[in-house]
Amino acid sequence: MTGNGAALDVEGLSRSFGDLRAVDDVSFTVPGGLLTGFVGGNGAGKTTTMRMIMGLLALHGGEVRWNGAPITAGDRRRIGYMPEERGLYPKQKVLDQLVYLGELSGMSRADARSAVMVTLERFDLADRAGERVEKLSLGNQQRVQITAALMTTPDALILDEPFSGLDPRAVDSMTDLLREHAARGIPVLFSSHQLDLVERLCDRLVILSRGRVVASGSVDDLRSRGPVRYRTTLGGDAGWIRDVGGIHVVDLDGTTALVEASDPPALQRLLRAAVERGDVLDFARHVPALSEVYREVTA
Known part of the structure; x- marks a missing residue:
């Protein structure tokens, strides 16, 4: 039981x-x-x-x-x-x-x-x-x-x-x-x-x-099975993040980027570069909605 x-x-x-x-x-x-x-x-x-x-x-x-x-x-x-x-x-x-x-x-x-x-x-x-x-x-x-x-x-x-x-x-x-x-x-x-x-x-x-x-x-179990991603919002355009080594940009919308990192040092490089360029308004681990999990497992 x-x-x-x-x-x-x-x-x-x-x-x-x-x-x-x-x-x-x-x-x-x-x-x-x-x-x-x-x-x-x-x-x-x-x-x-x-x-x-x-x-x-x-x-x-x-x-x-x-x-x-x-x-x-x-x-x-x-x-x-x-x-x-x-x-x-x-x-x-x-x-x-x-x-x-x-x-x-x-x-x-x-x-x-x-x-x-x-x-x-x-x-x-x-x-x-x-x-x-x-x-x-x-x-x-x-x-x-x-x-x-x-x-x-x-x-x-x-x-x-x-x-x-x-x-x-x-x-x-x-x-x-x-x-x-x-x-x-x-x-x-x-x-x-x-x-x-x-x-x-x-x-x-x-x-x-x-x-x-x-x-x-x-829901938490299903969320944790996917790739670890981070969402960062900058004071200016975030397009340059595509050129940071070890970083894969999953989604980009103006000042906001959703990224995956090949290793922890890649995230540190990204943060240092962002701070040097200007304001970092937000940087946090992305918690996917169920709709995102659903799309990934049924693709």
């Missing part, structure tokens, strides 16, 4: 569609008590992997394990799952539909109704509970779909693009809800194209590209 609670382990998952290898020997762990972001471009294999975890697609290789044992149908029924294709009935009223879904998962009608209303209240949708789903905006329909995944007090969460279509206030509400579930010690895996949100929210990341895991770990 990994983390503060239960753990979901994906071991060597593979899946093909005809000649296309959509998921190729994918392995990672979703530890309990942590938020794990699943990141990758369109067609990277995220949705296919999530469907295999949930038993909606057959595995062509590998295994899914829950708490160290092969996952069962009963285990999967205790996972709150939000699919990429939303499964709401547009003509049915919000409350009726969610209570029905709660009953299907084994809740009593009274418990389902109570849990639904609590979650809808968190999304400022309690006053819309009696409306048909089709009357809601796409963002509010997204809130209803999320409520369906969260209302059963699940043992784990697997959410495919849960933040898609949400306004900033709903994003904050969703973030709080996910953190509360993680604080109970459950594994939380969600996919998102919003790298800034993933960077801010996640404890761990799994980056997929062309069906394979190309990087995984905490």
Whole structure:
């Protein structure tokens, strides 16, 4: 078992569609008590992997394990799952539909109704509970779909693009809800194209590209695996830095240069030359954004 609670382990998952290898020997762990972001471009294999975890697609290789044992149908029924294709009935009223879904998962009608209303209240949708789903905006329909995944007090969460279509206030509400579930010690895996949100929210990341895991770990771990770079801002044009021995200029924009050094003495030479030429406004180790790390590992 990994983390503060239960753990979901994906071991060597593979899946093909005809000649296309959509998921190729994918392995990672979703530890309990942590938020794990699943990141990758369109067609990277995220949705296919999530469907295999949930038993909606057959595995062509590998295994899914829950708490160290092969996952069962009963285990999967205790996972709150939000699919990429939303499964709401547009003509049915919000409350009726969610209570029905709660009953299907084994809740009593009274418990389902109570849990639904609590979650809808968190999304400022309690006053819309009696409306048909089709009357809601796409963002509010997204809130209803999320409520369906969260209302059963699940043992784990697997959410495919849960933040898609949400306004900033709903994003904050969703973030709080996910953190509360993680604080109970459950594994939380969600996919998102919003790298800034993933960077801010996640404890761990799994980056997929062309069906394979190309990087995984905490944001800090992923940042530390790349080359060490320094950003320097001068009082004048920084173009001359290209001529400093042992210095490779990665990016140059007027007075600011992002550089790599072949060795520590090269950095000292750069600093001495900069001071001799004029003002050095800033010189610090560059901390890459997740978007930079993502571009490098998926290139």
